[in-house]
Amino acid sequence: MKKIILDVDTGVDDAMAIVYAAHSPELELIGITTCFGNVTVAEATRNTLAVLEKLDKPVPVIEGAKETLRRGEKARYSRHVHGEDGLGNALSTPPQGQAEPGIAADYIIDQVTRYPGELTIIAVGPLTNLALAIEKEPGIVTLVKEVIVMGGAVTVPGNVTPYGEANIVADPEAAAVVFGSGLPLTLVGLDVTLQTLLPRTQLDAWRSSGRNDAIFLAEMSEFYMEFYESTYPGKGGCGLHDPLAVGVAVDPSLVRMELMRVTVVTEGEQTGRTVGSTEGEPKISVCTGVDADRFLKHFTSRIIGGEV
Numbered sequence: 478m479k480k481i482i483l484d485v486d487t488g489v490d491d492a493m494a495i496v497y498a499a500h501s502p503e504l505e506l507i508g509i510t511t512c513f514g515n516v517t518v519a520e521a522t523r524n525t526l527a528v529l530e531k532l533d534k535p536v537p538v539i540e541g542a543k544e545t546l547r548r549g550e551k552a553r554y555s556r557h558v559h560g561e562d563g564l565g566n567a568l569s570t571p572p573q574g575q576a577e578p579g580i581a582a583d584y585i586i587d588q589v590t591r592y593p594g595e596l597t598i599i600a601v602g603p604l605t606n607l608a609l610a611i612e613k614e615p616g617i618v619t620l621v622k623e624v625i626v627m628g629g630a631v632t633v634p635g636n637v638t639p640y641g642e643a644n645i646v647a648d649p650e651a652a653a654v655v656f657g658s659g660l661p662l663t664l665v666g667l668d669v670t671l672q673t674l675l676p677r678t679q680l681d682a683w684r685s686s687g688r689n690d691a692i693f694l695a696e697m698s699e700f701y702m703e704f705y706e707s708t709y710p711g712k713g714g715c716g717l718h719d720p721l722a723v724g725v726a727v728d729p730s731l732v733r734m735e736l737m738r739v740t741v742v743t744e745g746e747q748t749g750r751t752v753g754s755t756e757g758e759p760k761i762s763v764c765t766g767v768d769a770d771r772f773l774k775h776f777t778s779r780i781i782g783g784e785v
């Protein structure tokens with residue numbers, strides 16, 4: 478079993494990633510850290526706790542960054558994609574649970590130090606918590622087993638600007654710190670995640686599964702699905718960005734990777750752009766191909782509790 482920390486900005490596909498990870502016996506979900514991004518950090522924490530309540534699984538949640546590493550500018554949230562509450566307006570009652578005391582960056586440092594060489598971090602929001610942890614304790618870079626990041630668009634256009642993907646545009650300086658740190662990193666960007674789309678028909682299967690968590694995911698996904706259907710007409714579903722990062726942790730053979738040095742544009746019109754090059758160090762593994770059918774089958778069967 479891989480010990481993992483999920484770092485999230487819980488919107489709809491983050492919620493899917495949490496449920497997927499929790500139902501994957503290959504992974505031991507030791508904690509979830511939260512960040513601003515799709516919504517405020519307080520809302521991301523609340524949404525994460527709400528998803529865990531449906532799962533009925535006690536996982537510690539530790540709140541993290543409420544703003545960018547250095548910009549200090551007001552964060553821009555993605556309520557038009559994920560709904561006013563970040564969960565497709567499907568959150569009817571606030572969760573009972575609470576976050577643990579402490580902050581995400583310190584929690585990451587503590588856990589990496591506690592489990593040297595054993596911990597996988599799956600980061601599916603802006604990279605602020607991880608960047609703060611590296612800046613505070615640079616030694617963690619050699620102690621982490623692997624980091625899988627959903628973010629970037631190395632070979633394809635962006636989704637929030639013509640160049641940038643949402644998680645990187647949200648905090649480009651943080652991404653630059655993480656990509657340049659020497660961490661053993663795999664980048665799961667739009668290059669592959671826009672090939673893994675969830676067809677609308679799956680939502681009916683989730684609804685009739687009888688599982689509280691799958692039903693909750695189906696409810697929150699309506700809004701998210703509508704956003705994709707209007708933004709990418711004819712593509713055939715909504716993006717499984719964050720779930721694919723979990724899929725890569727479970728089974729790296731789902732993707733093809735290429736080693737590249739990835740730099741981040743931090744100024745000007747192309748801010749948030751991820752530029753890949755075969756020259757220079759440090760190199761990270763960039764996913765450039767995916768077996769979309771196999772991933773979709775794996776993901777959906779884990780959500781409804783069927784055989785893979």
Ligand code: BDR
Nearest residue numbers: 488490491601643644718
């Ligand atoms: C990423 O941005 C967020 O809106 C999603 O949760 C995902 O992590 C996709 O660009």
Ligand code: CA
Nearest residue numbers: 486491601602
């Ligand atoms: Ca996310």
